[in-house]
Amino acid sequence: MKLLRAELFKLRTTSMWWVFALAWLVTTGVVLAVNSVNARALLKPFDQYVSIQTHGHESPTTLDPGRLDHFKSDWTAGHDVIVQAAKIYTSGQLIGLLLACLLAIVLVTVEFQQLTATSTFLTTPRRRAVVQAKLGTALIVAGLAWAATTVLSVVVGAVFLHQQGYLVSLGSWSVDRAILLNLAAYLLWALFGIGFGTLIRSQLGATISATILYLVGSGAAGALFTLLNTYVIKHNWVLSAQVIVPSTASTVMISPTQPFDYAPAAWVGAVVIFAWAAVFGLWGVRTLQGRDIA
């Protein structure tokens, strides 16, 4: 407990906490605005949706069949107040999860980047205990970030939905489930970040790798596994297997709808990302324990 207090103290006595706090609030605000605009369009009747999307230049009767199908598909998936409420109330998710991961990475790598590892491990020679304290700190901060971004999203989103004449939808299990899964995702990405940061000592290397993995991982994995499925192994499980990529696993876990064809159940995503975090964490602690602090 004393180590946890020390780590929390260390976090709030540098500028890091407010830089991250600001980043969380600003990115949540931006995503909230985008989600609200999209919801406003998607919740309209289809002809008005097409009109909004084409800036008034087209209507369903003038669209070519390909674009019409595309718009229809998007509108059908999104034309549901519950779906839109869940999306708006979890606006802190898209970049927020990445920030939770990055904060956790920085908590560990800052010791080497700022040359404080020596005094930290002189004070506490049991390195595993230090990593555990950092993990506790990352989980607490991730939880607080989830709470702050959720309060912002829910308050603004509820006012928006009410003004638009829709049900606020809080209390609906689908909406509440999305909000709670968002918390789980925050915690798992923080856990993942601690493992990643412990394993990769370079702050720059770890943060860039994690950012690429988070932002590009799903898209790259989707393309790769689709190619594999099309040309090499023509079985549906290949498409399901892309859940092994952490960012894809995260999407599978939190998505209210099936994120891709043959996507496994949400719990599989949770297990996969937890497994990644555990592997990185245990490997990282083992590496750290044997590493000379020179």
Next chain:
Amino acid sequence: MTNPDPVGRIVVAGLTKAYPGFNAVDDLSFTIEPGRVTGFLGPNGAGKTTTLRMLLGLIEPTSGTATPGGRRYVNLERPVEIVGAVLEASSAHRGRTGRNHLRAICLAAGLPTSRADEVLELTGLGAAGDRLFKGYSLGMRQRLGIATAMLGDPQVLILDEPTNGLDPEGIRWMRGLLRDLAGQGRTVLVSSHLLSEMQTLADDVVIIAKGRLVRQGSVAEVSASIATAVHVEVRTPAADLLGARLEKLGAGVSLTANGDLQVTDASEKQIGDLAHELGVPLHRLAAGTADLEEAFLQLTHEGATIR
């Protein structure tokens, strides 16, 4: 089982750290006693810092042990209350104040945070305690390092090059502080390349070269032990004659650029008596002083050629 080592005794036994192609520390053994300031000397790359880091559990030895008070550092229950260490001056977060740096360590070590204020005053940093670390001069960073080491009021102080970056006033302050701490019965181990500093500060010295022990003892003993190896400078108009006779007696003789003789393995008295016997006038007869600097250079050179 009883612990034969008092809390403050440092015992290094058969300590080795092997890296691919070389041993940074090679079967090193020595003992440091409480109540004394011990200088840990060696040229750059001798293995001083590696030894200290092994002593503090930051580097895993390949073999051997290094224990403060009979236990490995990593096995100490409350290490900062047994051993205080200053290994690098720039070891605080640049964006954190000195006071908060110390408070964070207090929290991690289970010490009251008021201890941070006390050590800031002790080290003369009270007024600068709320400044960010990035604004500290090198001397202030050294003082903060000392303050960090003193947080747990430890029995053992280990300092790696603590006077680096200190101005003369700071060096004098450091010297006084370390002497006071040793006077209180604490063990003070100071590594340094400032040999003249050790002459005025240390009671004992441990000299290493290329990871191996070269000599250990009191400053006086180590200086005296190499006294016979120090040359005597002789100026005489009969350098050839005197030089030849000295060589016959087994002394080492060489001629300097200005025609003086440099004689080793013969004392001033022996040379003076021989000159008198030969009827050779002497215009200069001066023995090199066996200061620690000279002893250090000689011994570490020998150490370097051991392997």
